[in-house]
Amino acid sequence: MKLYDMELSGNCYKIRLFCALLGLQYQSVAVDLTLGEHKQPAFLQLNPRGQVPVLDDGGTIVWDSLAILTYLARKYGNEPWLPLAAEPLARVMQWLALSENELLYGLARARAVQKFKRPWDLSQCQALGKQGLAVLERRLSGRQWLADDHPTLADIACYPYVALSSEGDIALDDYPHVCAWLSRIQALPGYIGMPGI
Amino acid sequence: MKLYDMELSGNCYKIRLFCALLGLQYQSVAVDLTLGEHKQPAFLQLNPRGQVPVLDDGGTIVWDSLAILTYLARKYGNEPWLPLAAEPLARVMQWLALSENELLYGLARARAVQKFKRPWDLSQCQALGKQGLAVLERRLSGRQWLADDHPTLADIACYPYVALSSEGDIALDDYPHVCAWLSRIQALPGYIGMPGI
Structure with missing residues (x-):
């Protein structure tokens, strides 16, 4: 599992925190917003909004912190x-x-x-x-x-x-x-x- | 079912539209925002944010258009x-x-x-x-x-x-x-x- 991530983003931290509470391992991929990496075509292919966080779970791409939280809760969490x-x-x-x-x-x-x-x-x-x-x-x-x-x-x-x-x-x-x-x-x-x- | 409602609110309309698509009947209770009815104690008891829409489904109170949509989908809609x-x-x-x-x-x-x-x-x-x-x-x-x-x-x-x-x-x-x-x-x-x- 790969998380396109930015250390100072509270929205990314929501995902890091939930993964930590669930004991989920992932690879963090730092996206440099100061360089505009989130507005480059490669990143916009992942997330048309050009924002972090984005989750890549074995090829399933989920963008938006709210959507990622619900995805993780349904897939790896419990009710x-x-x-x-x-x-x-x-x-x-x-x-x-x-x-x-x-x-x-x-x-x-x-x-x-x-x-x-x-x-x-x-x-x-x-x-x-x-x-x-x-x-x-x-x-x-x-x-x-x-x-x-x-x-x-x-x-x-x-x-x-x-x-x-x-x-x-x-x-x-x-x-x-x-x-x-x-x-x-x-x-x-x-x-x-x-x-x- | 009672919907605290405001005709010109797009968020209220989301609920009216979804009810119409599901064929659900409800009583619409107009909340006069120009008179500040949504900031009165009686309304704040229903919704601490002081906003429409609010749904009262037989005593179950749900505020926020997003929450009401999910409530209706789970209770009266289908998967x-x-x-x-x-x-x-x-x-x-x-x-x-x-x-x-x-x-x-x-x-x-x-x-x-x-x-x-x-x-x-x-x-x-x-x-x-x-x-x-x-x-x-x-x-x-x-x-x-x-x-x-x-x-x-x-x-x-x-x-x-x-x-x-x-x-x-x-x-x-x-x-x-x-x-x-x-x-x-x-x-x-x-x-x-x-x-x-």
């Missing part, structure tokens, strides 16, 4: 990570959606403005990110995990950009239940971190 | 709409992810700037939306549906904001395969439209 019944699946999907919205276009974009000089409006991104954190805080007061009574893909997808909030100049002091949840994830067997966490 | 094997599920998820990214933060935001005077950078939103359209155009050249050889949730989730592109001042003339795909969706038995489409 607790991604339940299939309508209601628990919908619970997981709610938080996957939050990870793609408030967290990605809020927290991750704020970080990208500060860390990679991207051109987005910092205060708009921070405001959206804080809306997401407030929803997480409310959800996690009185419960351990986002979607179920055990960790699921929801926790894996939401974790990285929350844990990296400070790199977008967003402090987590006002979100104690979120902080406790971060610690619970960090205590999972097999957990690995990334630069900035 | 072709949302396949469960790792690889076909990942294919669907790839396009659901595109719908939450390039389409929502590109096409839908451009429309919201033009139609609802929202404060985002129009040209940034249009550029992101066009990236999404280019990926769809490439995917749909030579194939009928996004994720499989039949319609899936991927097509339902991507359809509304693509079909509403012109309201964000984005013309579809350069995307003939996308236009043909829109027509195929409009020809599905049970199809319904929305204002602007």
Whole structure:
């Protein structure tokens, strides 16, 4: 299994973290975004969006962190990570959606403005990110995990950009239940971190 | 079944369209966003994000269009709409992810700037939306549906904001395969439209 990867990408880290928790081995192929490798024809053949991460599992190509997480959960994980019944699946999907919205276009974009000089409006991104954190805080007061009574893909997808909030100049002091949840994830067997966490 | 709904919301329309295709009956409860009903405590009890759509299926509350689509597919649909094997599920998820990214933060935001005077950078939103359209155009050249050889949730989730592109001042003339795909969706038995489409 080959992961087209970038060390500082939170979306790539979602995959590295989930692989570590599942005990999956893979070969990491570093894609140099500063050289524009992700916009070259060879890479666009793998992923027409020109983004990392991309997974190559024996010739099966999957792009997008959300799609790769669900692929790995179905192929190598077990049902607790991604339940299939309508209601628990919908619970997981709610938080996957939050990870793609408030967290990605809020927290991750704020970080990208500060860390990679991207051109987005910092205060708009921070405001959206804080809306997401407030929803997480409310959800996690009185419960351990986002979607179920055990960790699921929801926790894996939401974790990285929350844990990296400070790199977008967003402090987590006002979100104690979120902080406790971060610690619970960090205590999972097999957990690995990334630069900035 | 009750759908907290807003006529001009493309995300609500995703649910109305999928219900129509499945032949599902529901009661539509209009939420007046201009009066801020979605930010009132009673509504926030249903959805802590303060957004429509929200589904109430006999007391089971599901928020987020993506989560509602997967809930309906698993509970009332059949497996072709949302396949469960790792690889076909990942294919669907790839396009659901595109719908939450390039389409929502590109096409839908451009429309919201033009139609609802929202404060985002129009040209940034249009550029992101066009990236999404280019990926769809490439995917749909030579194939009928996004994720499989039949319609899936991927097509339902991507359809509304693509079909509403012109309201964000984005013309579809350069995307003939996308236009043909829109027509195929409009020809599905049970199809319904929305204002602007």
